[in-house]
């Protein structure tokens with residue numbers, strides 16, 4: 001957007017005062033941080049390089065844990081009036097078989113916490129619109145997630161933020177984090193089209209600049225993500241989804257995972273995993289050869305149409321364990337701080353839960369008392385672990401299984417599906433982890449190894465009596481593989 005088209009209020013922010021907080025980035029997390037702090041009476045400046053509606057293939061399915069966090073923040077109405085599509089659970093397909101995994105019962109989990117000063121005038125309840133119905137979200141016995149066109153959701157979040165009298169918005173590219181002689185953060189330098197490079201001062205600067213964060217390294221030079229795979233996405237129009245209102249996870253022994261979820265009445269997102277950070281040179285041929293044969297029949301017409309249109313979009317799948325926010329005057333949050341595999345759609349849920357916890361920890365503090373704020377931020381790192389580690393470890397461990405590239409992983413993939421087929425707690429617990437409503441890393445460990453032992457048992461059964469010695473050997477290898485794909489990540493998340 002050129003300066004000529006930018007509204008004057010997005011250029012003219014006052015740089016002669018010290019703000020309580022500067023928030024860099026108005027993606028999913030920035031507006032929530034800014035709104036929460038503003039409702040706590042803080043004077044906030046939020047910087048975004050482009051306030052126009054973004055067009056991205058990320059952050060389109062929000063798990064129930066994210067929906068609950070939006071309620072806690074009094075921002076749930078950001079899912080209204082954007083033709084958002086309700087999500088009631090998942091369906092996993094494996095070599096043509098399928099198992100339904102509905103979201104948890106509300107009665108089995110704690111009630112949503114309403115944050116003081118943030119929740120008011122019913123802003124923790126959805127409104128009625130053409131696709132979101134009050135009776136479904138407020139009265140259904142099960143939790144719900146929601147899917148949407150990312151840019152429309154972001155526009156709603158940003159509009160809620162813009163309505164807060166304590167918030168000043170600015171459009172510009174943040175180019176530097178300002179520090180004093182003690183190396184403490186004191187603000188940010190922003191390049192504003194039509195105004196030039198402007199320095200803004202604040203007691204606390206929040207880095208919410210997302211997946212490709214330029215400033216996460218301010219925490220530590222080693223705070224860089226690893227990228228092991230990518231997703232190639234397409235929009236399917238008027239697709240006939242085999243399991244309406246469910247996220248579809250399509251697995252098989254001969255192909256990489258495929259995700260399908262409806263994001264509006266017309267549009268369905270398909271994300272096809274590719275086991276390398278660099279996507280294939282000829283995406284169309286790859287789609288036809290390695291993806292198309294595994295697409296459920298009812299989806300084929302819309303899939304084929306999308307392939308022929310050739311509008312492919314790729315994103316890297318990054319992993320980044322969080323680091324403690326130990327720099328005075330700065331807080332890194334959202335994808336800038338912590339990323340996991342997008343397979344389980346947990347990114348927004350983790351980020352929003354972090355915002356809830358953050359507001360609880362520091363929302364009532366005087367930000368000019370920077371030492372006190374730093375103490376709370378140091379603490380915050382440990383308090384967020386149990387919640388975030390479950391979602392993060394689940395995402396990477398499941399990706400290893402679902403993208404199985406060895407016999408042991410393939411056995412675990414099949415064992416995992418068979419485990420789900422048992423029903424009862426074999427689906428109830430996993431879906432509570434996935435939903436972001438069961439922040440118990442030890443329980444996750446128990447369930448993951450229950451899957452591993454069930455896989456070993458199935459393998460023994462298949463081998464029969466005569467194959468027992470071989471099955472025992474294979475069992476050891478399967479167990480070692482399970483330990484290898486799970487424990488380093490769990491330790492990394494809990495100890496780091």
Ligand SMILES: Cc1cc2nc3c(=O)[nH]c(=O)nc-3n(C[C@H](O)[C@H](O)[C@H](O)COP(=O)(O)OP(=O)(O)OC[C@H]3O[C@@H](n4cnc5c(N)ncnc54)[C@H](O)[C@@H]3O)c2cc1C
Nearest residue numbers: 025027028029049058059060061174210334335345347348
């Ligand atoms: C392929 C893929 C699919 C995903 N699908 C899901 C999903 O279904 N569900 C889910 O929960 N999560 C999903 N995620 C993760 C989710 O998108 C992120 O967790 C979420 O967007 C993080 O929000 P954020 O605010 O931290 O960053 P972002 O949403 O990326 O926002 C960062 C913002 O900062 C702005 N910015 C950056 N640099 C600057 C600068 N220098 N100056 C000013 N502004 C700046 C950007 O313009 C942007 O608006 C997915 C991720 C990927 C890669």
